[in-house]
Amino acid sequence: MASIPSPHTARLNSLLSSSSVNHNKPSNLSFLHASSNPSSIKLLHSVSPSISSSSTTVICNVLKTVESADISLSRDLHGVVSTSKPTILVSEKLGEAGLDLLKSFGNVDCSYDLSPQDLCAKISLCDALIVRSGTKVTRDVFEAAQGRLKVVGRAGVGIDNVDLQAATEFGCLVVNAPTANTIAAAEHGIALLTSMARNVAQSDASMKAGKWLRSKYVGVSLVGKTLAIMGFGKVGSEVARRAKGLGMHVIAHDPYAPADRARAIGVDLVSFEQAISTADFISLHMPLTPATNKVFNDDTFAKMKNGVRLINVARGGVIDEDALVRALDSGIVAQAALDVFTVEPPPKDSKLVQHENVTVTPHLGASTKEAQEGVAIEIAEAVVGALNGELSATAVNAPMVPPEVLSELAPYVVLAEKVGRLAVQLVTGGSGIQSVKVVYKSARDPDSLDTRLLRAMVTKGIIEPISDTIINLVNADFSAKQKGLRISEERIIVDSSPEYPVESIQVQISNVQSRFASALSENGNISIEGRVKYGVPHLTRVGPFSVDVSLEGNLILCKQVDQPGMIGKVGNILGESNVNVSFMSVGRTVKGKQAIMAIGVDEEPDKDTQKKIGEVSAVEEFVFLKL
Ligand SMILES: NC(=O)C1=CN([C@@H]2O[C@H](COP(=O)(O)OP(=O)(O)OC[C@H]3O[C@@H](n4cnc5c(N)ncnc54)[C@H](O)[C@@H]3O)[C@@H](O)[C@H]2O)C=CC1
Numbered sequence: 001m002a003s004i005p006s007p008h009t010a011r012l013n014s015l016l017s018s019s020s021v022n023h024n025k026p027s028n029l030s031f032l033h034a035s036s037n038p039s040s041i042k043l044l045h046s047v048s049p050s051i052s053s054s055s056t057t058v059i060c061n062v063l064k065t066v067e068s069a070d071i072s073l074s075r076d077l078h079g080v081v082s083t084s085k086p087t088i089l090v091s092e093k094l095g096e097a098g099l100d101l102l103k104s105f106g107n108v109d110c111s112y113d114l115s116p117q118d119l120c121a122k123i124s125l126c127d128a129l130i131v132r133s134g135t136k137v138t139r140d141v142f143e144a145a146q147g148r149l150k151v152v153g154r155a156g157v158g159i160d161n162v163d164l165q166a167a168t169e170f171g172c173l174v175v176n177a178p179t180a181n182t183i184a185a186a187e188h189g190i191a192l193l194t195s196m197a198r199n200v201a202q203s204d205a206s207m208k209a210g211k212w213l214r215s216k217y218v219g220v221s222l223v224g225k226t227l228a229i230m231g232f233g234k235v236g237s238e239v240a241r242r243a244k245g246l247g248m249h250v251i252a253h254d255p256y257a258p259a260d261r262a263r264a265i266g267v268d269l270v271s272f273e274q275a276i277s278t279a280d281f282i283s284l285h286m287p288l289t290p291a292t293n294k295v296f297n298d299d300t301f302a303k304m305k306n307g308v309r310l311i312n313v314a315r316g317g318v319i320d321e322d323a324l325v326r327a328l329d330s331g332i333v334a335q336a337a338l339d340v341f342t343v344e345p346p347p348k349d350s351k352l353v354q355h356e357n358v359t360v361t362p363h364l365g366a367s368t369k370e371a372q373e374g375v376a377i378e379i380a381e382a383v384v385g386a387l388n389g390e391l392s393a394t395a396v397n398a399p400m401v402p403p404e405v406l407s408e409l410a411p412y413v414v415l416a417e418k419v420g421r422l423a424v425q426l427v428t429g430g431s432g433i434q435s436v437k438v439v440y441k442s443a444r445d446p447d448s449l450d451t452r453l454l455r456a457m458v459t460k461g462i463i464e465p466i467s468d469t470i471i472n473l474v475n476a477d478f479s480a481k482q483k484g485l486r487i488s489e490e491r492i493i494v495d496s497s498p499e500y501p502v503e504s505i506q507v508q509i510s511n512v513q514s515r516f517a518s519a520l521s522e523n524g525n526i527s528i529e530g531r532v533k534y535g536v537p538h539l540t541r542v543g544p545f546s547v548d549v550s551l552e553g554n555l556i557l558c559k560q561v562d563q564p565g566m567i568g569k570v571g572n573i574l575g576e577s578n579v580n581v582s583f584m585s586v587g588r589t590v591k592g593k594q595a596i597m598a599i600g601v602d603e604e605p606d607k608d609t610q611k612k613i614g615e616v617s618a619v620e621e622f623v624f625l626k627l
């Protein structure tokens with residue numbers, strides 16, 4: 001087997017084999033730059049040896065013309081080839097470096113402070129939307145997008161302002177920028193902790209009001225005090241490190257945090273009850289989810305030490321704000337320092353904001369120059385990557401696949417989709433499929449092969465021909481469930497080279513009738529198997545018959561009595577109808593008995609031609625399949 005192609009060559013390959021063109025979909029300039037030079041021509045040959053040099057030159061000339069006309073081609077997340085620049089709506093302020101990157105790729109519309117109605121009105125003209133915490137991306141927005149919106153980029157961490165379920169149902173990828181503002185948020189947490197302990201905000205305000213109140217603003221010391229970090233993730237860990245430097249005793253509660261990370265920082269992981277009942281200071285760093293919504297409420301405040309101090313740079317919604325006002329009034333909570341609120345901005349007369357023991361900032365955790373530049377670049381790269389059809393390492397509602405794994409799996413991803421697409425076309429009527437099994441043969445240890453991506457692509461291949469929705473990695477599982485389709489997986493460990501992730505992918509569809517009976521294996525399931533050879537997906541088995549044809553163009557499968565001259569007979573009929581044959585392969589179980597002939601054709605033969613093939617005396621059945 002030849003070496004596995006790079007993501008560029010794989011994309012090129014899939015672009016060349018794609019037949020769909022959409023004029024309103026995103027572009028891929030970098031792809032064009034990579035593909036219209038001599039080394040790419042070589043690359044093209046190495047991936048698709050069947051492409052002649054003249055075709056390659058033509059392709060590259062077309063690409064150059066397209067490039068000079070500032071039109072571009074790409075295959076997006078939906079697998080659609082595009083010819084125009086994508087439109088990216090940026091609905092909140094984003095760092096310049098990120099905007100520059102976006103502008104070099106697409107048309108960027110910076111429209112800040114849109115009302116929900118205006119956002120819905122604009123969104124159907126946009127391929128991507130970039131938001132911060134101030135834009136609510138609701139189901140209405142996805143509905144209004146009418147299928148055009150492919151990616152929502154959250155320029156920050158928290159994605160509680162995006163309706164993820166709706167995004168998934170509409171096949172829209174959501175990506176975030178999870179790392180660039182970690183330090184900023186942690187530093188803001190520490191700023192709130194220290195300024196609260198020393199009444200910095202209150203005493204500043206009183207001095208500006210002409211007062212000099214030294215005894216009123218006596219603070220509390222931090223050294224030796226216990227700080228409970230609730231949510232020991234990226235921000236929580238950085239707050240812990242800094243608090244250790246201030247001489248605090250740090251404990252943390254996080255049901256999912258690894259103990260070794262805590263140990264390395266010198267932090268004790270404890271239960272929720274233990275954390276809140278022993279801490280002098282409690283700092284919140286968990287995401288807002290249904291499980292954390294109002295987790296700090298009357299009951300939990302009652303369990304805290306009298307005079308506890310609370311810091312929140314996570315999300316306002318994790319606190320029941322009315323209960324916090326009560327806890328502040330009763331003295332259970334001595335002070336609170338809050339950067340985030342259930343409703344932002346909070347009402348002007350909010351009792352919480354106005355409380356004299358509360359210090360507030362207007363959601364400034366991520367607002368440093370450094371963090372905003374970092375976040376902007378992080379999200380711009382993720383959105384551009386997604387519009388280019390790449391899988392994102394920061395996907396929130398799709399499998400996250402590290403780039404090196406993706407590059408290795410690229411040709412198998414194409415294979416998975418094609419095998420699924422072929423198998424479903426063999427089902428009589430197409431619908432009514434309930435149970436599909438995907439069998440991977442691999443020499444790899446099961447733990448070192450992540451098949452989520454392959455399963456999603458098989459699902460895409462199966463569902464798309466029998467549905468009117470575009471299926472992608474985001475909505476594949478959801479759409480399968482909606483159609484009552486159960487997709488199971490089986491791994492067979494084979495004794496071959498573990499250098500390649502997968503030896504073969506087989507799709508079995510059970511309890512259905514086939515319009516090509518020869519595709520049924522002994523157990524009565526439709527069974528189609530493929531392999532990657534020289535970087536190109538090949539069909540290698542149909543039911544019990546071995547074949548060997550590359551999965552490009554369209555395919556005719558013929559079952560015939562194994563006898564000489566069959567290739568010539570069928571080939572002649574196709575030739576007379578001007579149907580170009582790209583390859584042929586015959587597979588049989590026993591010599592002289594039935595055989596299967598697989599014929600690759602560029603065009604779909606018309607009805608008359610198909611009838612003539614059916615009338616060849618030795619042909620028992622045949623089927624035309626679109627790849
Ligand atoms: N104020 C601001 O401007 C900023 C706010 N944030 C907020 O901070 C949160 C944390 O950010 P990161 O640390 O980057 O995220 P992260 O994902 O690295 O950490 C979150 C941690 O919370 C833990 N967690 C989940 N459920 C929990 C529960 N019920 N109890 C305790 N822990 C739980 C998770 O296991 C994870 O370790 C974000 O979700 C976001 O809402 C983040 C950045 C800036």
Ligand SMILES: O=C(O)C(=O)COP(=O)(O)O
Binds near residue numbers: 132155156158159363
């Ligand atoms: O990253 C986060 O979760 C934040 O809360 C930062 O929000 P922002 O982007 O500043 O609106």
